[in-house]
Amino acid sequence: MSGHLVVVGAGIVGLSCAWEAQRRGWAVSIVDRDFEGDRASHGNAGGIAVSECVPLSLAGLGLKPLRWLLDPLGPLSVRPAHAPRLLPWFLALRKVAEPARFQRIARALATINDISLPAFEDMLADIGLQGDIHKRGALTVYETAAAFAQDAAEWALKRSLGVRWREVSASEIRSLEPALAPAFAAGVMLEDWAHIDDPMRVVQRLRETLQARGAVLVRGEVAAISAQGPAQATAQLASGGKVTGQRLLVAAGAWSARLSQGVGDKALLESERGYNTTLPESASMLGREVIFAERKFVATPLSVGLRIGGAAEFAGLDSAPNYQRSDALLQLARRYLPDLQEAGARRWMGNRPATPDSLPVIGPRPPTRAFFMPSAMGIWD
Ligand SMILES: Cc1cc2nc3c(=O)[nH]c(=O)nc-3n(C[C@H](O)[C@H](O)[C@H](O)COP(=O)(O)OP(=O)(O)OC[C@H]3O[C@@H](n4cnc5c(N)ncnc54)[C@H](O)[C@@H]3O)c2cc1C
Secondary structure, rough: OOOEEEEEOOOOOHHHHHHHHHOOOOOEEEEEEEOOOOOOHOOOOOOOOOOOOOOOOOOOOOOOOHHHHOOOOOOOEEEEHHHHHHHHHHHHHHHHOOHHHHHHHHHHHHHHHHHHHHHHHHHHHOOOOOHHHHOEEEEEOOHHHHHHHOOOOHHHHHHHHHOEEEEEEEHHHHHOOOOOOOOOEEEEEOOOOOOOOOOHHHHHHHHHHHHHOOOOEEOEEEEEEEOOOOOOOEEOOOOOEEEEOOOOEOOOOOHHHHHHHHHOOOOOEEEEEEEEEHHHHOOOOOOOOEEEEEEEEEEEEOOOEOOOOEEEOOOOOOOOOOOOOHHHHHHHHHHOOOOOOOOOOOEEEEEEEHHHHOOOOOOOEEOOOEEEOOOOOOOOO
């Protein structure tokens, strides 16, 4: 069928869905409160992390999460005021550790990953950005052989699901990435990982292309969504206007749950905030994305600079950013990349939409088939 689709949210997820809908003959209206504004799809690490199929889980971590939580600038933090609201999400996360469920989720993620890179490349080619993707893999580095050994089960699971990786020695790490300090005992080359030049450029070009092909961009805050039957749904704007179509797609990133809860959809979605710093003068320091396994951060050589980031902060959608987290990651990076050039450094925080089971929420949602929710989470950063 085709008709009129209303997309709420002009991040990478909403725009990609709008692109596909247009190809299938739908008329599309896209509603966003701030099309050019800052959002996860603009400032993320730019990794096309098709090797990441192992769900977030507390299994086998022992006391590590507690240690991370106690470190004020560690890789994981929960703002005390937000903790009670996080409880249902956290309880659902605990269930992921059940072996059958864990395996099922990993298989599902691997299946999604298999189709995402070719689909993304098709879209990039269509919008004239085929040169913006770099298929040079990613390098995971470990400071100790013991830490690498601790991850052995995860690497084995990935291989069993078709992820191509190979172990690399300390000397090969040095020859692959000479800018890295000689601090690494072991590494893993992930062959299929790719990265893009600049996530923001993809979002902008996609939006411009859609508009040139007839998509209507409606600027406004969506206050609520509603259905008037199985084939009519409306986005109600805070300003008083409304946008109506045969289908409504909620792609409001980490804000999606606020809208979908209003129509009784119980999808658990949290904002997992992340931080980074982009260093324009260090753009060509690395050949590929590097993942610092023990420290839980990454460095991606984007065209706009070397982007150093990571961290998972659960603080809700409205609390002020704590840019000391970006600084803490940069501090770590200085240790491993001694020649970093920091002039013009830009700090950033974004809200990742995160489900407790690591799976995106896709498909028709209750109470009527008029709503769709494609809010995908980032798989790795
Ligand atoms: C630090 C960091 C690093 C990351 N690195 C990577 C990576 O390397 N690779 C990867 O794949 N993913 C990565 N991610 C995750 C990725 O950025 C997100 O999963 C993705 O951008 C989410 O896109 P989205 O379209 O769902 O949401 P968003 O980009 O957040 O877009 C949602 C849009 O909805 C609009 N909106 C929300 N509510 C309303 C409303 N009520 N009315 C109107 N408009 C509304 C917002 O204005 C926004 O434009 C990273 C995330 C972070 C924070």
